Amino acid sequence: EIAKKYRINFIQVYIHENLHRLRISPQTVHRLEALKQSDDFYRINEEKARDFNEGLNEAFVVAAESFISKRLGLKTQHDVYTEFSTYCDGTIVLAPIIYTHLKEKRFDETFDGFINRLFREKKIDSGKIMVQYELAMKSIKLNSVD
Numbered sequence: 001e002i003a004k005k006y007r008i009n010f011i012q013v014y015i016h017e018n019l020h021r022l023r024i025s026p027q028t029v030h031r032l033e034a035l036k037q038s039d040d041f042y043r044i045n046e047e048k049a050r051d052f053n054e055g056l057n058e059a060f061v062v063a064a065e066s067f068i069s070k071r072l073g074l075k076t077q078h079d080v081y082t083e084f085s086t087y088c089d090g091t092i093v094l095a096p097i098i099y100t101h102l103k104e105k106r107f108d109e110t111f112d113g114f115i116n117r118l119f120r121e122k123k124i125d126s127g128k129i130m131v132q133y134e135l136a137m138k139s140i141k142l143n144s145v146d
Contacts, residue, residue, distance in 0.1 A: 012074055016065040024057050025112050031119050032056060034126070041130035042093060049091040059094035060115060062087060066095070067102045078144040084137065096136035097124055 036043045049055040066083060069075040075083075084096045098115070101123055105114045118124045125132065 009074065011072070012065060012069050015068050016061060019061040019064050020057070022057075022060070022111050024060070025116070028112055028115055029056070031116070035124070035129070038126040039129045041133070042126075045091040045093045049088050052088040052091070054088050054092065058088075059092045059098060060111065062092050062095040063098035063102065064111065066099055076144070077140060081137070081140045081144050084140065093129060093133045094124060096140055097129075097132050100136045100139055 036046050046055050049058065062083070066075060066080045070077065070080055080099065084090065084092070084099070087095075098118065101118055102114075105111070109117070115124075122128075123132070
C-alpha cells in the first residue's frame with residue numbers, strides 16, 4: 001500500500017540508491033556551489049531541499065532514476081512530472097532540466113561529464129534556472145500523454 005501511495009517499488013529504490021554511488025567531481029560540486037551563489041531561484045530551492053536533508057547531487061539522482069524507470073516501464077511520463085512537482089515539495093529544480101536532456105548523453109560520456117557538459121553548453125545556466133525549469137516542466141507535462 002505504501003509503495004502504491006508513493007508510486008515506488010523496490011527496483012526504483014534500488015536504482016535511486018545506487019545512483020548515489022556515482023562519482024561527482026570537485027568541478028561539478030564547485031559548479032553547483034557557484035550556481036547557488038549566482039542564481040536566486042536555484043539557491044532558494046536548494047536551501048529548501050537541504051531542509052529535507054536533500055540537495056547537492058539529489059537532482060542528478062532523481063533525474064537519472066526517473067529516466068531509467070521510464071525506460072523500463074516502471075513510470076509513466078505523468079509519474080515523472082508528478083515526482084518532479086512533489087518530491088521535496090518540488091524543490092529539486094535541476095532534476096527536470098537534466099531529465100529533458102538525458103537523451104543527449106553520449107555513450108562514451110560519464111554521468112559527471114554529461115552534467116558538466118550541460119553547464120558548459122549553458123543548458124544549466126545561472127540566472128536562467130527558473131526559465132529552464134519551467135520549460136522543462138512544461139515539456140514533461142505536454143509529453144505526459146503516454
